Amino acid sequence: MVSNDEKKAKDALKKAAKFGEDIDLDDYNEGSRELSVTGSFEELSDDIKETMMDAGIVPTEKGKAGNFLLMDNTVVHSATIGSGVELMPLSQALKVHDWLKDYMWKAVMPDTDKYTAETYLQNADGYFIRALPGAKVKLPVQTCLLLKNRNSKQYVHNVLIAEEGSDFEVVTGCATSKGVEKGLHLGISEFFLKKNSKLSFTMIHNWSEFIGVRPRSAIVMDEGATFINNYIALKPVKTIQTYPTAFMNGKNGVCRFNSIAVAHPGSMMDLGSRAVLNAPGCRAELISRTITTGGTVIARGQLIGNSPGIKAHLECKGLILSDKGVQIAIPELEARVPDVEMTHEAAVGKIAQDQVEYLMSRGLSEEEAVGMIVRGFLDVGIRGIPDHLKAEIDKALQETDVRGS
């Protein structure tokens, strides 16, 4: 029997996404589902470990609540290490938890566009992470999605559930193996945050200039839930389009999206975040800091206020460091009731000369001064990042080439 979802997905196979250039899915080969698995992160080759580390994933079990690695379309490793949290491949979780099917494709619709449709029809695997009721998981769960072979198409379907009163943290690193000259990543992530739960989710993108990326994420939040999303994309990518949306359905929910991105020459980045505030007392803050050194970056943000007594702020700030770069900031506020407080702030432009010269008057070269200002500018976008990632990100920021082309 063909389910309703399946029918919808089939009908949507040619449906172009609302944003982002259209990618021909037939241009790529199916990513392998039969790569060899590994017993632990430590056993991986040095090359792979290095690639993972560049995406913020530490190849060790020490200090982690769980480790997960998807290469192309094969779950190469999955292990729950700490307590209070479950981590396993989604395919396995569906066998273990009968109820899980009720969550599948409930936050992201299969017929959203051709990418969700294809991922649905491919019955994609991915990670399933669940924080148990009341569990305060101190250590982070880390997951890595890696494109291993040239010209591969990777489908991912992740489901994250924060049970009532739980508190946990996930770091996801997305990366491309060295030398992979073409690839496509389609990633569905569905988040369910129950009453008074908290999830801090950090995603670090470290693709390459040849990779197309189309993540589709949605977060469904109950009363008193807190969702903190940090998104970091400092390395080149060919094209990425993403617009994660938080549906704040319970009262007094809190969500924060912090994004920092650098559009290198040849990169096309269409990045957004959206909060739909459906209940009284909800608060949302969407902050993005983007830079172009020659590529194009579109910073979208949307706040939708559907309930009285909500408060939300949206900020898109962009720096243009190259004559060839393009910055587009599109903040949107939509209020459907009178008693809301929603604000936005958008600014794009070059670095202020007086700031550069102020630092130069302290003896810094122009390049050092620009670097310091740019890093500071980005740093504001990730003030809420977990401490254990701070050093890594600072290092990545130091290494980020901010010279305009």
Next chain:
Amino acid sequence: MLEIENLTVEVGGKDILHDLSLTVMTGYTTVLFGPNGSGKSTLLMTIMGFSGYNVKSGRILLNGEDITHMPVNERAKRGIGMMMQRPPNLMGVKLKDLVRVTGRGDIDPAVLAEELDMTAFLDRDVNIGFSGGEIKRSEILQLEAQNPCLLLLDEPESGVDLVTIEKLGAKVHDLLQGTSHCAGWRQKSGKAALIITHTGQILDYVEADRGYVMCNGTVACSGNPRELLAEIRKMGYNECIRCKINRSNIKENF
């Protein structure tokens, strides 16, 4: 150390300094008096080399070298350091990091900050939400890390409370008298300062050797700074302008 020769400077299409000449000798502290809008800050900004301050004619010499058109950081390397009146906000740049890079690794920001009661500010973004007095302390902290040979101070006492001014005055004194080698390429131990002051309060803390009075974008008068200050207090700046006009009339009549 510093010689300004017949400097004419234009800002935003308007001449602000006219044919201005003055000298700051090594080891000397020189004070600039003058009414609001007389061009004192413009002079300091021009010496530091900030853009927007266009030298139309004249020269600036530092230890004999023509620095008139040199980039800001090259001037800093040669030993010029400035305390700005209204430095820009640096969002995301922590004061600690700025002090560290300014000191080129030779200093400990925590130690310097403690002496200036600035410890709590080290992790804050530079100048953001700082009060007038906090900006001064932050500037002095940076200058201590930089350790310049020629200090350009733009109204170090403005917006500062009485307790802080004592501390700041002592720091400026240390910066001028300190034994450590300054940041200038030539590393001469002799230092000099050019200080803008409205109230003259800073004279209680640093031994000033020479004073200039600026009016309408040029030097109206020079002399002993304490005597000048006393005159200005008594007669106001209008007298300086009148005096200058009288003198030039006398010159012309000869």
